[in-house]
Amino acid sequence: MLLVVGGCSDHAAGGGDQSASSAGQVSVGGSSVPTSGATPSRRVFANPDKLTAQDALGDLTLLNPCSVIDPDTLPDTWTTVIDVPVAFNFCEISVTTREGAVIEARVGKPQLPWSTGKESPSSKLEAGISIAHGRPDIRGGCARDVVFADGLALGVNAVADTSMGNTDPCVVSDALADHVVSVVLDGRAESLTLPEGSLGGLDACTLVGPELLAAVPGLGADVEPMEFVAGHSCWWENPDTRATLDLEFEIGPLPVGDSGGALHGRYTATTQYADFGEFSLCEVGGEHVPFEYEDEMAIVESVTILVRLPAGQGKAACTAASTIADRLWQALPPL
Numbered sequence: 001m002l003l004v005v006g007g008c009s010d011h012a013a014g015g016g017d018q019s020a021s022s023a024g025q026v027s028v029g030g031s032s033v034p035t036s037g038a039t040p041s042r043r044v045f046a047n048p049d050k051l052t053a054q055d056a057l058g059d060l061t062l063l064n065p066c067s068v069i070d071p072d073t074l075p076d077t078w079t080t081v082i083d084v085p086v087a088f089n090f091c092e093i094s095v096t097t098r099e100g101a102v103i104e105a106r107v108g109k110p111q112l113p114w115s116t117g118k119e120s121p122s123s124k125l126e127a128g129i130s131i132a133h134g135r136p137d138i139r140g141g142c143a144r145d146v147v148f149a150d151g152l153a154l155g156v157n158a159v160a161d162t163s164m165g166n167t168d169p170c171v172v173s174d175a176l177a178d179h180v181v182s183v184v185l186d187g188r189a190e191s192l193t194l195p196e197g198s199l200g201g202l203d204a205c206t207l208v209g210p211e212l213l214a215a216v217p218g219l220g221a222d223v224e225p226m227e228f229v230a231g232h233s234c235w236w237e238n239p240d241t242r243a244t245l246d247l248e249f250e251i252g253p254l255p256v257g258d259s260g261g262a263l264h265g266r267y268t269a270t271t272q273y274a275d276f277g278e279f280s281l282c283e284v285g286g287e288h289v290p291f292e293y294e295d296e297m298a299i300v301e302s303v304t305i306l307v308r309l310p311a312g313q314g315k316a317a318c319t320a321a322s323t324i325a326d327r328l329w330q331a332l333p334p335l
Helices: 053-057 169-185 314-331
Strands: 002-005 025-028 078-082 090-097 102-111 115-119 130-134 142-147 153-161 225-227 233-237 244-252 259-263 266-272 279-290 300-310
Touching (some): 053 169, 102 169, 130 153, 142 169, 153 169, 259 314, 266 314, 279 314, 300 314
Antiparallel strands (some): 002 025, 002 078, 078 090, 090 102, 102 153, 130 142, 142 153, 266 279, 279 300
């Protein structure tokens, strides 16, 4: 875990203004300096005036999204916690402001932008990069897309914990988007070094065929997937029934849930969430191989299956997710 108290941000992207200016201190349970598990050298861009996502970030299937967050240069009014400084899809960041407000943010997953078409107030065009208002993820909140010259984007989403203070999450998402551009332009995006048998070389969409899709009530065996550039996640949705299946590769601690046990030799945890709004949701996560990164201890690759159904069908969602896990775990590379 990385805990950062303060920081400095006088190197704002494209000359954008940020309030922080003084250096902060870092207390670590890991290090913000890349060692094993990352490519520490700074990138040399093929076309620095018109940066594509691959030129700026390297092989998109290997991007560590946490590498585009430099804890030392975040605003000095924030206390920032990054529990796991390495990820396939999103870097998860918890921000506590000086006033005590808590905002949960995530950065990552290269994809086509889900833009609203409105330019962000902090948007500055530089090297072909722009920042646009994005579409919030399932948690809501405030989203920004850092859009590269080829149209691919890194998403930034921030959600305020309303029980811990009333702060506009857009203050955090705007600052993080500017920060990401600054770090990227400095050539500091890192590539992961994958362990043997890693999920990182697989395309999640190819792992689920019609038979497994049919296990989700109302989804349908012929629904087309929404594919993501890096291949570490895949999403299927039936627009008529709103039934969905989400498959995610992740890096972090062992999966946790309401119940857990071994399934085909993999620790597997299941969580049936309380209904939220019009939906029921069930999550099944299974362990994969250990992942080494810096001095982080006990982190592994894992697979998460999320099934969403109309409200009142939580048990059916868990039955579907467990059925998919039972088949899918057998098809994964061995532990």
